[in-house]
Amino acid sequence: MTATPNQQDSINAAVWNACDTFRGTVDPSIYKDYVLTMLFLKYISDVWQDHYDRYKAEHGDHPELIEELLKNERFVLPRSANFNTLHEARHQPGNGERIDKALHAIEEANLSKLRDVFQDISFNSTKLGDEAQKNDILRHLLEDFAKPELNLRESRVGTLDVIGNAYEFLIKNFASTSGKKAGEFYTPPEVSQLMARLMDPQEGDEICDPSCGSGSLLMKCGQLIRARAGSRKYALYGQEAIGSTWALAKMNMFLHAEDNHRIEWGDTLRNPKLLDGKGLLKHFDIVVANPPFSLEKWGHETAADDPYKRFRRGVPPRTKADYAFILHMVETMKPGTGRMAVVVPHGVLFRGAAEGKIRQKLIEENLLDVVIGLPEKLFYGTGIPAAILVLRKKKIDENVLFIDASRDYQDGKNQNVLRAQDLDRIEQTVRARQSVDKYAYVASPAEIAENDFNLNIPRYVDTFEEAEAIDLKAVREERLKLKAELAVLEEKMTGYLKELGYE
Template sequence: MSKTDISQDTINGAIWSACDTFRGTVDPSIYKDYVLTMLFLKYVSDVWQDHYDDYKKQYGDHPELIEDMLKNERFVLPPKANFYALYEARHQPGNGERIDKALHAIEDANLGKLRDVFQDISFNSNKLGDEQQKNDILRHLLEDFAKPELNLRPSRIGQLDIIGNAYEFLIKNFASTSGKKAGEFYTPPEVSSLMARLMAPKAGDDICDPTCGSGSLLMKCGRLIREQTGARKYALFGQEAIGSTWALAKMNMFLHGEDNHRIEWGDTLRNPKLLEGAGLKHFDIVVANPPFSLEKWGHENADNDPHARYRRGVPPRTKGDYAFILHMVETMKPKSGRMAVVVPHGVLFRGAAEGRIRKHLIDENLLDVVIGLPEKLFYGTGIPAAILVFRKKKADEKVLFIDASRDYQDGKNQNFLRESDLQRILDTVAARKSVDKYAFLATREQIAENDYNLNIPRYVDTFEEEAEIDLVAVRKEREELKKELAKLETQMSAYLKELGYE
């Protein structure tokens, strides 16, 4: 197969077919980690082998030079830890143990980039069945990834992003087939693209996602900067509470060549780890799709928060939406800080503590845009969501409301935002003007008159008046139809008479 024969779809299809090894035996929420980790192992093995072969052609008689050149690679691959050594031994007992040892050897050789990444994944786990079943499953998995279609050498595939894209393809498919549990670590690509474009990232920006999942939203922001400048002049920061999902983010960053990142593992609300000295680190851009209405978010310790994140009010005990919002607001840089966050619609209008927090944020002129999205966009939930945009430095003291809930492509089980839908939102935000039945630019006084309720229909009237009925025209049409009916009756009687029916 030549380089011109290779397509993203070919690689995606081959990797998705490899999942057949697990289907019917292991739940997708479990086997996703094994498939994604094997993709990572195969990729680093192919890159290493490709570079080794190139150096051998140049310095074949000087193995010490080859060794020196390999030391300059982005990562180190110990000799017995590569995919091909595991593939050669696939018929022997102990596939799970051998793969685990290889992963830990790779981690130990690359601690700066991969520390603790594989601690939550074990190919030797009884989740894959008894010893015989486990060995067979892993043998088939190794054989799946050894197929010619999954030769991932740079000399064959050309661009690094084809692997990163395959990784994203897998994560998306696991999210859509595994329901809510898998959907927690993935934001639909159109939504993450919209949020990144709303933030307009620039070279030199520090970009943070405090609930980063697999890192797709962060990388969308970075990609925009690379497309504009051709350089990776930015830094990505994130924190993720679930260990296996944090590992996905680390591997995802590695596969996309995002070396300038810092992804921490831990609970952002209870134990924020992105610190500068004793305080929270500040960022130019903060983006997130936090868990909706998280029940146990840390209310019991909120009054004693060392970072004073809840000085505008403590969110309700069983709904953590505003806890994430307040955390993000506190981490925006004083001048350049801007943020976009996905929220359930209840955040816009619920009262009591949330109403008081909302009033503070509006009175401080931090809230910039409210965007209502269509239903069934997010994996695992059919409810519509909204995007809130906050800025430390705003152009005015108004809030732009956009009702984008009716602009989407209807999918079988999932709706999608089209490029035209995204562009309409972005153009409306840029123009910052009211648009009939789509957007309304509200003053702070108008919002106050609504008791700081941000429910979009209070501001954007989408009601379509029914056309007035012209009764005279209807009566005239009715008379014409009666004449036509009488004419047809006369013709029918004549036909029946000719046929001998009276």
């Protein structure tokens, strides 16, 4: 069974409407965690109940047998932690405490997949007001998620993607209404898809995002492998500094059945946690990231003594971590198959001093493969245009391909969107690796050196449109014609004024 678009739209609308319970009382940066966590709880409860009913239909009303069969599911849901149990008790005092206990019971029953995921979220927190207000808010929230539109059983909605889409819809709306802070954990799906396609993930690949946010980039790579090979033979790795966002990534992986993953909580630049058995940085086939732009206070003071030697090409500026993330990613690419794609602000392409020296070394080592300029207003929290850098450990030549894709997009009300044809054009141009008039240019190392290793795209891709030649003779004739018409009108107006007694 496959869900219809109408079902998806109604689910999205119902989940977004559930946010009304908090609006005006709790800040969106706080209540997003409650709504997303409740969506998670409702989904696993509905899936669990669906499977229970199916076993009951197949084997009769034998609770003990059904409980044994349910132990083979990919997750366990204790009876006390079921959404329906919480909903039935919603009019009693203690909603916050009951929901917290349910989440902890779910974590305990699924420790290998959900360890510590709910430690930063408490429905019993004073953030939701005093006891009476909190209990009332949570009663409304339980009632919102009990509506028929949010029946998330597989027998109703079909594919798991419906839930993933609802999750993505919520994150997108939180990002668009909460500004930069929310945008830190959300990469527009079209950009994630583009980066996944450029990386061309294959079966068996190990894929990493060192600033993974909610995990959307990683999952786009996994989805591409499944679509092409019908296989889940790959592994996803990530690290996220913000605790609540790390928990969101873990829940997101769980909802998408991405069980072969390792998502760590911590600061990648100060304390990378994705290490191998020898305590060294683990290497990956693919490394992708949309790190926070020009992050300040990133650990500059200890970078020169980095035990992993990530900054041997130079220490990035104290107030801009862009090259710190890039250098970390470079060091984690596998020697043979390693490739990476990273979203950066345009300043990364041309800023001088320490960044200029690092950029020169990456080019001289023949690691930089493609520079893609994206349209403005694609990312939440910033209207500035960004670029994607593609680097590879093994390139087919020494050249760098520059693409100016900044003019190809759908103009949205608040955010611009990359269309399917825009993604196709970029990917095809990268594969062809040839210059395209006013769109792409293949630059040699000598040309880049002549430009002092400045990667500003207009230096390589000439998008100048010559103005159409003006026919001065035609313009003069048109002017004389208009002048004659004006003289006739003036004469008529003078006659009308005389008739009315005006001189």
